[in-house]
Amino acid sequence: MSNETQASTADLGEAPAAADGELIRSGRDATATRRALVRAARRRFATDGYRATTVRQIASDVGVNVALINRYFVSKEGLFEACMLRTSDELETQASTPSKSIEEVIERLIEHVVNAPDSDDPLQLLLLLRSSGDENADLIRRRTLEHFTRRLAAAAGWRSDTPESEAILLRAQLAIATSLGVVMLRTSAAVQPVASASGDELNEPLRQIFRVLLGRSGQ
Amino acid sequence: MSNETQASTADLGEAPAAADGELIRSGRDATATRRALVRAARRRFATDGYRATTVRQIASDVGVNVALINRYFVSKEGLFEACMLRTSDELETQASTPSKSIEEVIERLIEHVVNAPDSDDPLQLLLLLRSSGDENADLIRRRTLEHFTRRLAAAAGWRSDTPESEAILLRAQLAIATSLGVVMLRTSAAVQPVASASGDELNEPLRQIFRVLLGRSGQ
DNA sequence: TCGTCAAGTCAGCAAATGCTTACATCGAGG
DNA sequence: CCTCGATGTAAGCATTTGCTGACTTGACGA
Incomplete structure (x- = not known):
């Protein structure tokens, strides 16, 4: 314990x-x-x-x-x-590095997913997705996630008002969902083989997923 | 017990x-x-x-x-x-329909992900990934997930003893992780836009992900 | 009718948990 | 030295939660 x-x-x-x-x-x-x-x-x-x-x-x-x-x-x-606010701040800081190419953003996302189990990565806290029985906490959590989604979508070419770029927003959120799912399996459940997979092993499949979701080929 | x-x-x-x-x-x-x-x-x-x-x-x-x-x-x-065993049984039954092509398996997995919020889909229970503070429950959960992983990997051409097909196992589990992540965002957190996305909107991106992970092109 | 036994209820215990109130300790200044 | 505010502690209260043992209710056969 x-x-x-x-x-x-x-x-x-x-x-x-x-x-x-x-x-x-x-x-x-x-x-x-x-x-x-x-x-x-x-x-x-x-x-x-x-x-x-x-x-x-x-x-x-x-x-x-x-x-x-x-x-x-x-x-x-x-x-x-307080935890949520701090996590939100950290993600904000990291995301605010300006004018990243989508490739760079993908690489950083992969890094987050791979390293989350070891470090106390802010992404870990987002694992708290299920209703925690606390309405206020849920609101903060949802807002953080949606904000993060817009950040990622913007890097993938999303513009806020064109209706056709709604698909980009959806795809960005699918990328986040994937990240959360992988982090979840790696950290909390220790499910093999993902839990013990090395960063090198995860790198290529994750990059393929994110490219399909966020790159130009996928749309 | x-x-x-x-x-x-x-x-x-x-x-x-x-x-x-x-x-x-x-x-x-x-x-x-x-x-x-x-x-x-x-x-x-x-x-x-x-x-x-x-x-x-x-x-x-x-x-x-x-x-x-x-x-x-x-x-x-x-x-x-008992809940876990029943869920495991249901997934087992659904997966045991013989000689599925990988395309069929992918379609069914997508269906699960899309419909999970409305029905009491067995996949929902797998959301119980976080340590529940109960060691035995965690063990059951992990076993169920790993069993499900092997099922999916087998459909993607996995053979149990060849070392190079370990990559297939890993990719199958990444597909499961993705599914869980999406279901999580859709059901528990109501994060937009994924939560309110229609099945049609989710279909294409999910199919792309799963094809990249499980199809021949990805390996 | 009565006996038997499974199916179900009731009240309550022991532990855990969030939180509060009263007290102790440290550092600084009069 | 003594006071005072800030920092931290100890003990305990009220509620929740999982679980138990004794009791009641219904069905069915002799």
């Missing part, structure tokens, strides 16, 4: 991230604790699901008391929202 | 395919009650997930007391196991 992720507390404490203008860290650093909680929570949510994850688990992963989750995020749902 | 209740497997097979008397359950019929429980449970598990589904919900759906679940299936896990 409590096997990994003990390091999260340590390395977050000693290295203040550059993102936000943080004050000098002291022995008890609220923002660092918050980040550690979000980090641990995202991992748990992505691998175990929303419902199956307990706040006590998350707190234990970080090594702090459970009550801090309610202090900083009000509720479990609030913590989940 | 593996004591009695093997009868549940048996009487699942010997059923007249009559229209479900699920809500109209009259009289005291143990096998009918068992079937109704499995049916309701499968729906709940597929849509809400294992953890989020409570045995009280399932019993209430059927209109029966909670204790019957423990009487007939020993535990919640036992009920889930």
Whole structure:
């Protein structure tokens, strides 16, 4: 059960991230604790699901008391929202590198799919697709996915108002669905042989799929 | 867990395919009650997930007391196991129609993906991919998926012992992953536009994907 | 009619879970 | 030193959840 992720507390404490203008860290650093909680929570949510994850688990992963989750995020749902917002931000940042060719985008998507099991890739959190019993969380999740879809479709030549490019949007979302399906099999279910397949083995089939979906030949 | 209740497997097979008397359950019929429980449970598990589904919900759906679940299936896990076995059986039956061409298999897979949101398609249950916190359930799930993978791979020319056909196995599982991803987006998350796409719109892209993965051209 | 046994119900227990309230500890400043 | 706010902890409450044991109800044969 409590096997990994003990390091999260340590390395977050000693290295203040550059993102936000943080004050000098002291022995008890609220923002660092918050980040550690979000980090641990995202991992748990992505691998175990929303419902199956307990706040006590998350707190234990970080090594702090459970009550801090309610202090900083009000509720479990609030913590989940924070996770989603951070994931959305990361995907946004990565996608905003301008004027990528579709080939480059495909390569990056493949990389995400291949590496997701090992890293705590933001794509992992999107695995939380099923209704988590929380309406607000579901809304955030859906919005994130649709936004990501438009990003990918834009790289494939989608223009927002022409009706014929609706097909491109659909195809982009099928690419995302495929990615999520593969990540799902690799991470949560450990289904063979996909789970243990190397990046090299996955590379060629995935590239074929994405080219068919997003490239000019497929349309 | 593996004591009695093997009868549940048996009487699942010997059923007249009559229209479900699920809500109209009259009289005291143990096998009918068992079937109704499995049916309701499968729906709940597929849509809400294992953890989020409570045995009280399932019993209430059927209109029966909670204790019957423990009487007939020993535990919640036992009920889930029965659901998985039934799903596995259905997929098995459908896949066992002999000497299918790969094209036919692809068409049927597409049909599954397209229709899953409306019917209680067995594919839906496979959505239960995330670790449900129940080790035994995870094992069953993984086995079912791997079995299904081998079935699909066999239709694509897979032979069990030649090492080069491992690639075929991997590609078949990627096709399954894609199917699961699409079904997931369509059913649980209602992500647009895939969720509201018609079968006709999905047909062509999906066929392209599956041909690339399973057809001769892709290898 | 009565006995028997499967089918089903009822009330409740023990554990888990989200969350709250009261308390403790650390750092800094008067 | 002492106070005060911020950070963190300990204990526990209320609810949910899976499950159990004792009880009731219906069908059927002697």
